[in-house]
Amino acid sequence: MTTKDKIVNAAEALFAEHGFEQTSLRQITSEAGVNLASVNYHFGSKKALIQAVMARYLSRFMPALARQLQSLENYQQVTSRAVFDCFRQPLMALTDVSRQGPANFLRLLGFAYSEIQGHLRKYTMTEFGTVIEQLLQWLHRANPQLSDAELFWRLHFILGATVFAQVSSQALIEIAAADFDEQVDPEHIIDKLIPFIAGGLDSSAAG
């Protein structure tokens, strides 16, 4: 494994656990077993390293999601639930990148949004804007009673519930095990999440 790969792998694990700003280059290079300066040599800066970690996931996830959404064409009636089920396969396929790929990806997304809100949003929209528009279009078809604006707001509520659930997943799983004798894998939180967000999206508008 090259030095560059060692750095990206170590960075991903530490970023997903502690967030971007809370993780230092010294932690990363120490964990990777490489020299501190090699990050700036291979990536130029910490910011560029963050983008490299995110890009590795986004470049796999987004095309896979686009394919899933296109398969919805076969349905006559499209439900919110069907649209959100499109996220399952692309997410689980991220195990190719790393054993904890799906969980890491969602946690990274959460940190990225809460830490450098604007930056990642702009990057995601310019790089994968068509997939996002595709998703919006399908959700609009599943919920024609909702205005574009209402859909926009609810989509971000969904994003919030999702990333928060992942960022807090460790603590929540422990509490669930202690208080309810319920053993939940991180990858199965999405099973609990999808009914919730689909129900929220389909809910009748404000009153």
Next chain:
Amino acid sequence: MTTKDKIVNAAEALFAEHGFEQTSLRQITSEAGVNLASVNYHFGSKKALIQAVMARYLSRFMPALARQLQSLENYQQVTSRAVFDCFRQPLMALTDVSRQGPANFLRLLGFAYSEIQGHLRKYTMTEFGTVIEQLLQWLHRANPQLSDAELFWRLHFILGATVFAQVSSQALIEIAAADFDEQVDPEHIIDKLIPFIAGGLDSSAAG
């Protein structure tokens, strides 16, 4: 106004805008017009200052929420919507603390949860555990079909959607204005949120 109050006020505004870790004591004392060392003199540490800022809101919000929840006794049938509507008045009453009290409080909650997950949770549960249990009890009465565990998960999804919506509120409001010609006040995001979270909570369980 005492030095201590100046510090808490400045800290609250800066914490709510940038988060706890991203805000330095030098920013706070500069904004408050007091000496740097006075933070450690009056509060002991930055961590203690953070707790003081949070405590000022929690000590008002939690008892008010408890009163609202108790008023649900008058209802025969309790809906999720009715339970969540109990949050409105206690939240809006936070304007007593500061003009942007409600928005600040929710943003602070969001940062607290994503930054020092465990700490605040433990503090909240030991300090205001009875209110939380009261809330859980009412939601269980509104949704007897959900197990305790399911309710637990969905409550945290709701928390995630709420805090994320507040942390990202500035960006979302701007986008909504640009893309949908929709003018939304920060305090009215909760009007869009409550139908969403009530719908998600009432949704039928996983399949």
Next chain:
DNA sequence: ACATATTTAAAACATGCGTTTAATTTAAAC
């Protein structure tokens, strides 16, 4: 008024950060 706490003030301290530099080692090309 004086003596005693309490509060403010300026400066320095110790630490950790991202980044850069300069030298050395390793690999590739001819």
Next chain:
DNA sequence: GTTTAAATTAAACGCATGTTTTAAATATGT
């Protein structure tokens, strides 16, 4: 085998952070 480029290393730089120290100013109590 020599030369040239690429990669690694150790050390230092400049800066920002939370905290502590020491001294001066202010308020408090008798």
